Amino acid sequence: METKLKIAVQKSGRLYEDSLKLLKECGIGVKNGMNKLKVEAENFPLEIYFLRDDDIPQYVADKVADIGIVGENVLYEKQKDCPVVLPLGFGKCRLSIAIPKESNYTGAAFLQGKNIATSYPNLLQQYLSKNKIEAIIHEISGSVEIAPGIGLADAIADLVSSGSTLFQNGLAEAEIILRSQAVLIRHQTLSTEQEEILARLVFRIQSVQKARDNKYVLLNAPNDNIEKICSLLPGMRSPTVLPLAEAGWSSVHSVISETAFWDIIEQLKAAGAEGILIIPIEKMIA
Ligand code: PRT
Numbered sequence: 246m247e248t249k250l251k252i253a254v255q256k257s258g259r260l261y262e263d264s265l266k267l268l269k270e271c272g273i274g275v276k277n278g279m280n281k282l283k284v285e286a287e288n289f290p291l292e293i294y295f296l297r298d299d300d301i302p303q304y305v306a307d308k309v310a311d312i313g314i315v316g317e318n319v320l321y322e323k324q325k326d327c328p329v330v331l332p333l334g335f336g337k338c339r340l341s342i343a344i345p346k347e348s349n350y351t352g353a354a355f356l357q358g359k360n361i362a363t364s365y366p367n368l369l370q371q372y373l374s375k376n377k378i379e380a381i382i383h384e385i386s387g388s389v390e391i392a393p394g395i396g397l398a399d400a401i402a403d404l405v406s407s408g409s410t411l412f413q414n415g416l417a418e419a420e421i422i423l424r425s426q427a428v429l430i431r432h433q434t435l436s437t438e439q440e441e442i443l444a445r446l447v448f449r450i451q452s453v454q455k456a457r458d459n460k461y462v463l464l465n466a467p468n469d470n471i472e473k474i475c476s477l478l479p480g481m482r483s484p485t486v487l488p489l490a491e492a493g494w495s496s497v498h499s500v501i502s503e504t505a506f507w508d509i510i511e512q513l514k515a516a517g518a519e520g521i522l523i524i525p526i527e528k529m530i531a
């Protein structure tokens with residue numbers, strides 16, 4: 246029988262769509278059998294298990310699944326021994342301590358002796374211990390943000406992304422405990438064949454990520470300025486320079502990183518570049 250790798254992904258919720266989109270961008274088709282626990286990928290030796298995110302570290306630690314996609318917040322809260330293979334760049338949020346906005350907050354010492362409601366008791370306790378604060382942790386499983394309003398707690402520790410949930414509940418972010426994103430995790434040991442499948446998957450994910458982080462740039466420039474322009478464009482090796490039909494002009498093609506993008510564009514224009522086109526890259530194989 247063909248060896249397969251079992252991957253655990255969130256069944257529904259905030260990580261579900263991005264997880265499946267990533268697999269799709271890696272050329273791995275997943276027919277979404279409604280409400281199925283397990284689905285075979287169409288063109289890659291992968292079996293997808295759909296689970297609650299809270300259960301994913303345990304399943305991977307127990308090797309029910311070989312690898313999984315889960316938020317760092319859940320991974321570190323559950324304290325399971327699952328190595329991180331690579332960060333995935335989605336599901337970004339932070340685990341923060343928040344307090345009623347009218348509080349007179351002067352620093353973490355404010356929390357001394359307070360009641361703090363959270364679904365992340367382990368991460369909160371680690372933070373408090375590190376900062377030598379003694380507080381009472383109330384573990385609750387949902388709607389943590391309403392705890393101060395109903396008199397259940399003086400503060401909360403919960404996930405924040407835009408901050409609008411805190412705002413709506415009259416709370417303000419006081420301390421960040423953890424910055425989190427979705428990560429690919431693995432069981433400690435895999436068979437040689439499974440390691441090979443994982444390496445193929447990681448290679449595809451990295452190609453997708455590199456493509457996302459980079460843009461293809463095309464521009465026209467007078468030949469006299471080509472040297473200056475090429476020095477601004479590192480590219481995968483060096484820029485491609487092609488003559489244009491118009492004498493004395495060339496077309497330059499290269500790849501630039503999304504982050505350096507606006508700076509470089511301004512410098513290119515200053516160096517005489519015209520007709521600059523920036524094009525997304527579908528996949529990038531180093
Ligand atoms: O059913 P299952 O247990 O699988 O799902 P779940 O309800 O436990 O998790 P889900 O789908 O809400 O979140 C899955 C993962 O997404 C989390 O573990 C995080 O890694 C990540 N993530 C990213 C978030 C958020 N952003 C987020 N904003 N998870 C939850 N939130 C919640 C937060 O708890 C709060 O209620 O959104 C609210 C705050 O959002 P803002 O934008 O108002 O600040």
Ligand code: ZN
Binds near residue numbers: 299
């Ligand atoms: Zn959950």
